[in-house]
Amino acid sequence: MKAVPKPIVDYSLPVVALVGRPNVGKSTMFNRLTSSHFAIVEDQPGVTRDRRYGNCEYDGRQFRVVDTGGIDFTAEGSIAVGMRRQAEMAIAEADVVLLIVDGQHGLLPDDREIFVKLRRAGKKILLVANKIDGPRHESHVNDMYELGCREIFGVSAAHGRGMPDLLDAILLALPVEEEEAQHVEPPLADFEHDDTALSEDALAAIEQAESAHEEDDGPGDEGPDTVSEADLSKDVIRIALVGRPNAGKSSLVNTLCGEERMLVDSTPGTTRDPIDTPILHGGQRFSLIDTAGIRRRVRVHEPSDRIAMTMAERAIERADVAVLVIDASEGIGEMDARIAGLVADAGRVLLIALNKRDLVPAARMKEIEAELDRKLQFVPWAHRMWCSAHTQKGVLKILDEATRCYRSFASRVKTSALNRFFAGIVEKHPPPLFQGKPIRLYYITQAQTRPPTFVVSVNYTEGMHFSYRRYLQNQLRETFGFVGTPIRLLARAKTK
Ligand code: GDP
Numbered sequence: 001m002k003a004v005p006k007p008i009v010d011y012s013l014p015v016v017a018l019v020g021r022p023n024v025g026k027s028t029m030f031n032r033l034t035s036s037h038f039a040i041v042e043d044q045p046g047v048t049r050d051r052r053y054g055n056c057e058y059d060g061r062q063f064r065v066v067d068t069g070g071i072d073f074t075a076e077g078s079i080a081v082g083m084r085r086q087a088e089m090a091i092a093e094a095d096v097v098l099l100i101v102d103g104q105h106g107l108l109p110d111d112r113e114i115f116v117k118l119r120r121a122g123k124k125i126l127l128v129a130n131k132i133d134g135p136r137h138e139s140h141v142n143d144m145y146e147l148g149c150r151e152i153f154g155v156s157a158a159h160g161r162g163m164p165d166l167l168d169a170i171l172l173a174l175p176v177e178e179e180e181a182q183h184v185e186p187p188l189a190d191f192e193h194d195d196t197a198l199s200e201d202a203l204a205a206i207e208q209a210e211s212a213h214e215e216d217d218g219p220g221d222e223g224p225d226t227v228s229e230a231d232l233s234k235d236v237i238r239i240a241l242v243g244r245p246n247a248g249k250s251s252l253v254n255t256l257c258g259e260e261r262m263l264v265d266s267t268p269g270t271t272r273d274p275i276d277t278p279i280l281h282g283g284q285r286f287s288l289i290d291t292a293g294i295r296r297r298v299r300v301h302e303p304s305d306r307i308a309m310t311m312a313e314r315a316i317e318r319a320d321v322a323v324l325v326i327d328a329s330e331g332i333g334e335m336d337a338r339i340a341g342l343v344a345d346a347g348r349v350l351l352i353a354l355n356k357r358d359l360v361p362a363a364r365m366k367e368i369e370a371e372l373d374r375k376l377q378f379v380p381w382a383h384r385m386w387c388s389a390h391t392q393k394g395v396l397k398i399l400d401e402a403t404r405c406y407r408s409f410a411s412r413v414k415t416s417a418l419n420r421f422f423a424g425i426v427e428k429h430p431p432p433l434f435q436g437k438p439i440r441l442y443y444i445t446q447a448q449t450r451p452p453t454f455v456v457s458v459n460y461t462e463g464m465h466f467s468y469r470r471y472l473q474n475q476l477r478e479t480f481g482f483v484g485t486p487i488r489l490l491a492r493a494k495t496k
């Protein structure tokens with residue numbers, strides 16, 4: 001038998017890391033990705049025992065695959081600790097991380113936590129639900145959209161099902177090669193809106209809050225404690241209607257752009273962009289994003305899901321408020337959840353318009369709302385309303401509701417009120433210990449608006465558990481009456 005020459009390891013190749021709990025199928029995935037004739041598994045000295053490297057070549061591109069899963073969990077103490085180490089390795093060296101979960105089991109708290117950690121580190125994550133061996137397992141995948149990623153890859157590493165889509169996505173997510181750099185589609189399942197991406201202004205605000213805190217009394221602001229009632233009526237609220245093809249977007253746009261509301265002037269502040277449409281309702285100015293695009297689309301052809309997602313994404317990017325239009329007579333689909341995820345990810349107001357109410361018998365309405373609760377449980381803060389572009393009932397309420405939610409979106413809470421709130425919370429419900437050590441929360445500040453973004457100063461940022469963050473967010477929402485807007489909460493290590 002002829003010996004196969006051993007290829008040289010190319011360290012300049014991009015790295016794709018496999019991360020996940022034990023038994024989710026990391027080594028099966030590793031073998032699948034590296035099983036081409038090209039594959040090599042490095043066994044030379046210097047490669048640590050808890051990593052395995054191999055090469056993969058697909059569609060003319062090569063990348064290295066690292067299986068970080070060789071960590072001995074019993075020696076490490078716990079799965080959580082082991083996964084944290086895997087994540088750290090992946091963060092250190094990977095260009096793309098495949099977070100592999102057991103698609104037959106659904107998400108576990110460890111999966112969620114690792115997801116949040118990777119995302120916070122700004123890593124490109126592809127969420128892979130493995131063990132989807134056949135159509136009967138596919139429904140499990142839909143439940144995972146609660147994490148808010150735009151795409152989940154249901155695959156079977158053992159049988160190869162779903163691998164081409166995953167490989168396509170990996171190639172899209174890899175760093176761009178020189179010659180490709182001219183034009184690339186934005187990578188799918190990439191989290192560009194990582195919540196650590198704070199503006200310069202926001203960072204300056206935090207610094208200021210930090211020094212104010214040192215002096216032990218916050219900026220002296222008087223007035224009402226609740227969300228500030230700044231005069232936002234001069235703002236132009238940018239609204240994007242997004243949703244599946246045929247949900248009724250262009251019909252709604254036509255109603256919203258009724259003659260009595262159309263603005264023909266070009267007052268400063270109203271958009272001049274010919275693809276957007278300025279309108280006026282209840283004394284408030286709005287700009288309907290990409291109206292031309294929405295109208296054109298119906299006449300040409302129906303876009304594929306992927307194109308529809310990209311268009312939605314672009315519109316969301318430019319909007320303050322995203323109205324997710326759903327054809328309620330069809331129920332809530334997976335794509336609706338994915339679009340909702342995009343909106344949450346981008347940190348925009350999400351309004352859910354359950355359209356075609358005229359086609360839904362009254363007795364079905366409750367069921368549809370329950371389905372919505374279930375499938376969009378990751379955006380419990382989103383407001384919903386029923387409407388019908390056909391009868392025009394409820395359509396203008398979209399604008400009223402957008403105005404209301406926008407106020408929360410753009411509001412700032414007084415520092416003094418925030419500090420009082422925080423002292424109460426910390427006393428009433430302190431965070432759980434982190435590795436046996438107490439978590440100290442020093443102070444909180446609102447660093448940004450649109451969406452409201454709060455920064456908590458803490459001794460160990462890793463100690464701010466997901467569930468405690470969620471708790472703080474809910475308390476902020478309740479106490480200060482934020483409606484319809486996502487709230488971001490960042491933990492920041494206290495600087496000396
Ligand atoms: P690791 O601990 O994450 O590296 O997981 P392994 O690759 O060792 O797989 C754990 C178990 O899951 C093994 O029994 C595999 O045969 C099984 N497994 C892996 N991939 C699949 C799959 O796609 N479908 C099914 N049904 N089982 C799988």
Ligand code: GDP
Nearest residue numbers: 245246247248249250251298355356388389390
């Ligand atoms: P788009 O692809 O989301 O822009 O959807 P369209 O606005 O083109 O609507 C798709 C189809 O649904 C068209 O035939 C519309 O007439 C119909 N439609 C839209 N809204 C309603 C509604 O509220 N009730 C009913 N019965 N049909 C509607």
